Amino acid sequence: MYKLDQSETPLFDALMEYVNRNTIPFHVPGHKKGNGIDEEFKNFMGENPFKIDVTVFKLVDSLHHPTGPIKRAQQLAADAYGSDAAFFSIHGTSGAIQTMIMSVVNSGDKIIIPRNVHKSVTAGIILSGAIPVYMQPELDKTIGIAHGVTSETVENTLKQNPDAKAVLIINPTYYGVAADIKKISDIVHSYDIPLIVDEAHGPHLGFNDNLPISAMQAGADMCSQSTHKIIGAMTQCSLLHIRSERIDIHKVQQVLSLLQTTSPSYVLMASLDCARRQIALHGKELLNKAIDLSSYARYKINNIPGFYCFGEEIVGNPGVVSLDPTKITITCRDLGITGYDLDMILSNKYHIQMELSDLYNILAVGSFGDTKENIDALINALEEVSTEYYGRGNRKSDFLDIPPIPRQLEIPRDAFNSEKTPVLLKNSIGMISGEFLMAYPPGIPVLCPGEEITKEIVDYVQELKDTGLYVQGTEDPEVEYIKVVK
Ligand SMILES: Cc1ncc(COP(=O)(O)O)c(C=O)c1O
Numbered sequence: 135m136y137k138l139d140q141s142e143t144p145l146f147d148a149l150m151e152y153v154n155r156n157t158i159p160f161h162v163p164g165h166k167k168g169n170g171i172d173e174e175f176k177n178f179m180g181e182n183p184f185k186i187d188v189t190v191f192k193l194v195d196s197l198h199h200p201t202g203p204i205k206r207a208q209q210l211a212a213d214a215y216g217s218d219a220a221f222f223s224i225h226g227t228s229g230a231i232q233t234m235i236m237s238v239v240n241s242g243d244k245i246i247i248p249r250n251v252h253k254s255v256t257a258g259i260i261l262s263g264a265i266p267v268y269m270q271p272e273l274d275k276t277i278g279i280a281h282g283v284t285s286e287t288v289e290n291t292l293k294q295n296p297d298a299k300a301v302l303i304i305n306p307t308y309y310g311v312a313a314d315i316k317k318i319s320d321i322v323h324s325y326d327i328p329l330i331v332d333e334a335h336g337p338h339l340g341f342n343d344n345l346p347i348s349a350m351q352a353g354a355d356m357c358s359q360s361t362h363k364i365i366g367a368m369t370q371c372s373l374l375h376i377r378s379e380r381i382d383i384h385k386v387q388q389v390l391s392l393l394q395t396t397s398p399s400y401v402l403m404a405s406l407d408c409a410r411r412q413i414a415l416h417g418k419e420l421l422n423k424a425i426d427l428s429s430y431a432r433y434k435i436n437n438i439p440g441f442y443c444f445g446e447e448i449v450g451n452p453g454v455v456s457l458d459p460t461k462i463t464i465t466c467r468d469l470g471i472t473g474y475d476l477d478m479i480l481s482n483k484y485h486i487q488m489e490l491s492d493l494y495n496i497l498a499v500g501s502f503g504d505t506k507e508n509i510d511a512l513i514n515a516l517e518e519v520s521t522e523y524y525g526r527g528n529r530k531s532d533f534l535d536i537p538p539i540p541r542q543l544e545i546p547r548d549a550f551n552s553e554k555t556p557v558l559l560k561n562s563i564g565m566i567s568g569e570f571l572m573a574y575p576p577g578i579p580v581l582c583p584g585e586e587i588t589k590e591i592v593d594y595v596q597e598l599k600d601t602g603l604y605v606q607g608t609e610d611p612e613v614e615y616i617k618v619v620k
Contacts, residue, residue: 138213140414144203145407148194149186149400162189162397188400197222197398198391207407214414215340216350217375219383221390222406223358224398227334228254230358230374232261233390234330237356237381238300239264241547246291246301249539250280250578252332255302256546263547267295268539271304271578272453275532277444277465278494278575281453282306282313289321296325304332305349306339308490309497310461311454312346319353328355328380337361337373338501339458341417344425346456355380364460364501365417367409368402420502421460427509428460428500434513435462440469440524441516460500467494469520470527476519484515493575493604494530531601533575537590540581544619549584554617556610559595562587566619570607573598579607587616
């Protein structure tokens with residue numbers, strides 16, 4: 135199935151050669167293979183990480199101009215994931231997303247994106263000077279989260295904006311919900327423009343048939359994956375994949391080089407090289423383990439009074455075509471406490487740290503790094519919390535329908551660069567927002583920089599506050615004031 139020998143780890147091997155040669159280091163970093171490191175830190179870390187913490191030289195290659203082991207490591211990554219080219223990002227998926235955007239749109243070009251994008255997409259749009267055209271994702275009132283966008287939404291938005299230069303979608307979502315990416319890809323390509331995918335939460339897709347299909351399998355033109363989030367790479371390591379039909383690989387490489395440090399960590403890059411080997415050779419079994427453990431957790435948690443963990447029953451709802459079962463969203467609305475409260479209880483009393491919390495939910499990220507013991511610890515803690523709280527509080531109210539997306543009076547880059555001044559929100563109607571305003575749940579902006587503040591939005595914010603729901607994003611934590619473009 136692979137064209138290359140996936141048991142190779144060329145970058146890690148080159149670093150091992152450097153270590154085995156007992157090289158005398160007259161290069162940075164100044165700690166010189168750990169000799170100059172603070173003792174307490176070294177005692178904790180051990181010596182090995184410092185021995186491969188090196189800089190750019192011929193033996194270990196250069197991330198910016200790869201000709202040796204890094205080039206080979208990236209080719210192996212492309213082969214493992216079925217892309218035409220892959221690049222290492224040590225600037226996370228954030229850097230890779232900025233790169234994808236800056237590779238397909240220029241100043242003044244339209245790019246179609248979901249409303250609930252990660253801040254790195256906004257950063258890419260500010261940096262490129264592009265014009266975002268927003269699509270509203272599907273919202274789930276029971277769980278209080280946003281799912282993907284439907285293929286109909288993509289098609290309608292393209293019909294209204296046939297001059298758009300690219301479409302970006304998030305797939306799967308943070309909560310593991312996948313949209314109809316294959317159909318979306320076909321629709322986008324019927325306009326002969328690229329589909330780029332924020333696949334931060336999907337570096338394991340494609341290695342197990344019980345997971346949603348990956349962006350590359352669906353025919354997308356580019357995707358970025360946080361290999362550090364789900365598979366075995368260290369924090370900051372991501373992959374950017376390209377299919378070359380509609381994308382200029384060299385342009386992508388140039389942009390990535392523009393955005394990344396000239397001193398990328400070889401420790402991190404070696405971890406990515408080895409994580410690719412691991413997922414390519416053993417992904418299926420490892421992911422079977424992760425899926426079994428998270429399915430067990432889902433089943434057990436669904437039997438605890440006050441908790442609900444969505445699963446296959448939501449497939450077929452708008453924006454939900456398949457699920458990544460390793461993401462365990464634990465809804466605690468019926469327990470009468472917020473997800474924020476539950477997060478704190480688990481952290482402070484049980485020393486269990488969740489990935490995120492919102493008003494209704496906490497999210498556990500499952501992976502093949504989990505153990506049955508740890509899953510049982512979570513289940514036991516949730517049982518105790520249920521005994522303590524179930525039946526005592528009130529169910530949190532449904533979130534309120536989001537007002538329509540307002541007019542964009544300035545592009546995000548101009549709004550970002552312009553001078554701003556704070557005004558009372560209630561006096562800001564008709565002005566141009568200089569800030570984001572987010573409604574939680576479902577974590578969607580009601581206002582983005584450059585957009586017109588409407589009466590509907592001001593009334594909505596008041597209603598959110600009156601209902602005890604959250605609104606955030608402005609510099610003023612109380613959201614009494616909002617910064618507007620002068
Ligand atoms: C949907 C989404 N996209 C992109 C990112 C950015 O990824 P990274 O942290 O690897 O930069 C995140 C991070 O949480 C995310 O949730």
